[in-house]
Amino acid sequence: MVLSEEGEDQLHKKLLDLCSKLNLDQKTVSIAWDNFTSINKNFSLEGESLNWLGCAVFVASQSIEVTTIGTTVIKGNGINLTSLLRYSNLSFAQFFNNINKWADMAHLPDEFRRKIDRLKDTFGVAHNTFKRFYPIFSKIFASPNSTDLETTKQHRNRKLRPVLCNTSKVFEFIWNLFITLKGEDPQCSSELVKSFHLLYACLDLAFKNAFLAERRDLLNPNFEGLPADWNNPGFIVPQEAPCLISYLCKCPSVVTEARYMKVYVLRRLIGNLINNKVLLADNRNFTGLFDQHNFEQNFKNVVNAYETHLLNCADVDERIFLAEYRRQLLEQQNNTWAQIGRASSVTFAEQSVIASPPNNTNSFGAATPRGSDTPLTGRVYLPREADVLPLSMDKTITQKITRLHNILNNRSPAASESLLALFENCQVDPLPTIQEVLNTLVDKFVSVYISALPNKEEDARNRIQIGITLFYKFIENILENEKKIRNDISTLLKKELFYQCMFACCMEIVLFSYNFPNKFPFILDIFEIQPLHFVKVIELIVRSKDQLSREMVKHLNRIEETILETLIWKSDSPIWGAINSSGEGIPKYESTALPGHLVYSDRHSVRNGTSESNGSNTHSPVPSALDRFQSPVNSASRQLFSQVQSGQSVLQKHTHLMITDKDGNKKLIPIMDCDKKELINNDSSYGQPRKLNSLSLIFRKFYNLAGLRMEHLCMKLGLTDIEVKQKIWTVFEDSIRNSDLIRDRHLDQLLMCAVYVICRISNSTLKFQDIMKFYRDQPQSGSNVYRDVLISREITDDENGTVAEKRSDLISFYNSVYVEVMQRFAVRFRSSIPNGNLLLSPLPAVKRDLISPSIQVVGNVFVRPLESPSTASTGGFNYFFSRSPSKDLKDINKLVNNNRVAGKRLLADDDLDIEIAANKRASNRKIQSLVEERRNQNNE
Known part of the structure; x- marks a missing residue:
């Protein structure tokens, strides 16, 4: 149903009825109606009108300041969110989806978005904690029987009826006590692991009371x-x-943290409740909670304490899980208890109709980037998805911590004997420098951690110990690999920046594993490390022999993308000084690309090399750790260095031959060195010296990332013509190199503008909205990218010289800034203007299958999505499900079993499409022989 079909009077009546059920004041009603009419006039709201009215009421309630119990003033009128959703016919999942859309449409401040994120986290944590609570309770305590439930239902309104201490009420008491204590510690509400530990401590306390009182009826x-x-x-x-x-x-490190929660946190919180007369119990060992003369008062006091907390904070009423528990348990006992018996209690928890909110949304206006989606880059590093079982939120976080401790493998937070042996071969022992760097960073981390989370110094020290252990382990792995590349690693070990970045990355891994609320780049702010330097160590750690979990690799890949797409382009980034020091400005992609990674006009000339680092596949020689921390070298020094090394000018050393085929397509053929008998493509890329300093590696990663995203966007938009894509890439590359547009902006902003300007010039009917629509399909997309774009900066006339920013959406940026800068260059690509002499930049070579890469099944057998029958490889067997005869499958089985089949051979490449037919390879060999023969004649 579209809202425009309902009259304004009817909508207003629905709002009044909703607010009446919630007992809201007239001021809230008026604000909610004004907000709703404004949004409904400017946007098309589809769906049930009551759903959107509920969002309007919630937003209005958050804009009112009220005085709560005591003298505390909060923003929000204490609305009961659970009641609001019930009367608005909204589930929690629908609410979080709709309210995020509303925040985008109404341009609500970040403070409101943070509150929604906190509510979402709180509900998700509570939902998953309750799912764990029921099965654990049923193992420790006796299962509630139907008599207990019926007694509770029959007499729940009789004031004189005492609260019986049976298993049903003990179950409710533990949950009410848990959510009351959790409200006293915000970290337990947002961190699932801490929530589990607090729940364990509450269960342990309840078990202690039942055990010491010898309540056999409860256990x-x-x-x-x-x-x-x-x-x-x-x-x-x-x-x-x-x-x-x-x-x-079960995990030893988790036991330590859970015991800390029991001994210190729970003791403090329960002690406060006893001192405040909320709980009646022994204030030394906390026993007596279940005594009949205490239990009734304890039950009522805990419920009242939690209701007071709800009035102060307007949080989600987490007692809804108890209501659902009672409903389903009664239904099971009344209908199918005889058949079900005492089946797995986990089944009950999984059947809950209260759906946990999704971690991300594909709908329009998602407020935050969908970081849990798999990034486009770095997918080759991910463990096979078939090996990663789908887990619930609680199991996933627990698994992350367990895998983190498995990597540590009981190592101590110090250098191992193997690492010390590597240090002994250095001219100067780097260990004192490392310890000095670590001491400085540890002090910074503990100070900021405690200021963000008071009274959490013990947690901070624990995280630090894990981070130091990881640091020494990864340092050892990286130095062992470095030793294989170069004998002398002393130069790398002198760089303090290398240690700082390594430790920062290790701490990011630790904080992510423990679901720390402050997200990246929080760790960079603590250690005052520039993103440009931090990104240099990510791939080193991901490539380490200790394979990280799939979620961790995705997290680090997303961080790398975030740095490359926006953080390195901030005004205060050191990249600008590095560019000036290089003396060449921002390079083109072809001057940083590896051999065989450029696409001209012939798609089949792509795969004479493999993709590096940020590409889809990587089997190329990897830049060493020292290469990543090398300073940029200016062009004059580089040419002199090349002359000294080779004994001749770079311009005199030809490594590739340009030929033109019958269709007019240009190809580069690598030239064979007759003396060395090997291809001369190790130190050069198409006649240009290969750059190995850190700045060139950064730009190579940046261009590969941009190429992947452009290919994905063009595929969605139906832009398949390679010349059109070359034009887009040429315009994008020019906007990066020859303008200041990228400063303080986002890679995706300039990429979408480049796509649109070529579409306009090509008289395409694509609109900017179409580009943004398909851009939102990319995993890193966020509404802030196209809704919050820097337009200009101006220095005000005040004494401090404050810089005032003007920001707007992407279309405004395109019309007022981008067109003015790029118009003269882009107009050259008009179809009406002859562009025969216009040189188009080659494209980065990326895989066409960006969504589902090929998967290795066993040995040399791979499965990949079928694009079209024409893409079938002629160099191996293919089996198409529901189409191929059984004979084809039998032939494949023979190959897997190492049985030869006449006329067939195994695939020679494990992950790349075989795109060059045998006749083309033979033609290339003939050309190579011809070039070698003529070269020998010249030498004679």
Whole structure:
């Protein structure tokens, strides 16, 4: 239903009815109606009108300041979010989706978006914690029976009826106590691991009270944590109850953190509740909670304390999980308890109708980049997805921590004997320098961590120890690889910047594994490291022999993309000084590309090399760690160096021959050196010296990233003509090299503008909205990229000389800034203007299949998506599901079993399409022989 079909009076009546059910004041009603009418007039709101009215009410309620219990003034009128969603016919997933769209349409401030993100995190953490709570409770305590539930249902409105201490009420009491304590510590609400630890501590406390009171009616007699003689008639209850932390946590490091939560955090929080008369219990060992004369008052006081918290904070009412629990359990017991018996309790939790909100959304106006999606670059480093089982949110985070500790492998936070042996071969022992760098960075981290999260120094120290252990392990791996490339690694070990970046990356891995609320570039701000330097170590760590988890690799790939797309182009970035020092300005892609990574007009001439680093595949020689930290060399020095090394001018050393085929397409054929009998393509790219300093490597990564995104965007837009793509790339490359447009802006902004300007010149019917629509399909896309673009900067006339920024959307940037700068260059690509002499830049060689790369099944057998029958390889067997006969599959099985099949041979390449037919390869060999023969004649 489209909202325009409803009259204004009808919509206003619905709003009044909704606000009446929520007991809202007239001011909130008025603001909500004004906001709704404004949005409804400017945008097409599709769906149920009550859903959008609920969003308008929520936004209006957050703009009002009210005084809560006491003297605290908060922004928000204490609206019950759960009731709002119930009366608005919204699930939590729908609410978070709609409210993010509303925030985009209404241009709401970042403060509001952060609140929504916090609510989303809080609900997700609570949802996944409850899913773990029920199965654990059912193992420790006796399962609630139908008598308990019916008694609760029958007498819930009778004031004189006491609250019985049965398993059903104990279940509710533990959850109410947990969410009350969680509200006192914001970190437990946003971090799933800490939420689990607090839940474990609450379960341990409840078990202790039931065990010491010998409440056999509450405990499960088959629970493994009970003493072996628990069921014996003469059992004597000891003074101390068994600790459940070791039973609930398996990983040693997790046990340590959970015990810290029990001994320090829970003791402090429970002590405060006892001192404030919320709980009636022994204030020394916290026993007596389940005594009949205490339990009823404790139950009521905890519920009241949580309701007070809801009025102060207007959070999600996490008691909704209890209501769902009671409904489903009663339904099971009344209908199918006899058949189900005591089936797996995990099944109940998974069947909950309360859906956890999605981590990202594909809908228009997503407020934040979808960082959990797989980035376009670096997919070759990801472990096989078939090996990664789909996990719930709680299991995923627990798995991240477990894998992190598996990498540590019980190492100590110090240099190993192998690493010390590497240091001994250096001219100067780097260990004192490393320790000095670490001490400085550790002090900075602990200081900022504690200021962000007070009373969390113990957590900070724990994270630091893990980070130092990772640091020494990765340093050892990288130096072992470096030793294989060059004998002397002393130059690298003298660079303090290398250690700083390595430690920062290790700490980012630790914080990500523990779901730290502050996201990247938080770690760079702590250590005051420039993104340009930090990006140099990411690939070194990802390539380490200790394979990181799939989610960790995706996270680091996304960080690398973030740095390359925007962070290195900030005004205060050192890249501008490095460019000036190089004496050449920003290079073209072809001057940084590896041999065979350029696409001219013939697509089939692409694959005479392999992609490096940021491309889809990488088997090329990898730049060493020292190469990444080399300073840029100016052009004069580089040419002199080349002359000294080769004994001749670079211009005199021809490495490739340009030929033109019958169709007029140009090809480059590498020339064979007759003396060395090898292709001369190791130190040059198409006649130009290969640049190995850090700046060139950065630009190579940047251009590869831009090429991938352009190819993906063109594929979605249907721009398949290679000449059109070359024009787009040439315009984009010129906007980077010969203008200041990229400064303080985003790669994707200039890329979309380049696509649109070529579409306009080519008289295409594509609109800017079409480009942005398909851009949103890319995993890194965010609405801020096209809604918040720098237009200009002006220095105000005040004493401080404040810089005022003017920002608007991407279309305004294109019309007011981009066209003015690029018009004279772009107009040369008009079809009406002869451009025979206009040299188009070659494209980066990227895989056509950007969505689903080929997957290795076994040995030399690979599966990849079918694009068209014409793409089938003639050099191996192909089997098309639902189309090929069974004989083809039998032939493939023979090959897998190493049985020869006449007339066929195995695939020679594990991941690349075989695009050059045998006759073309033979032709190239003939040309090569001809070139060699003529060269020998000249030498004679």
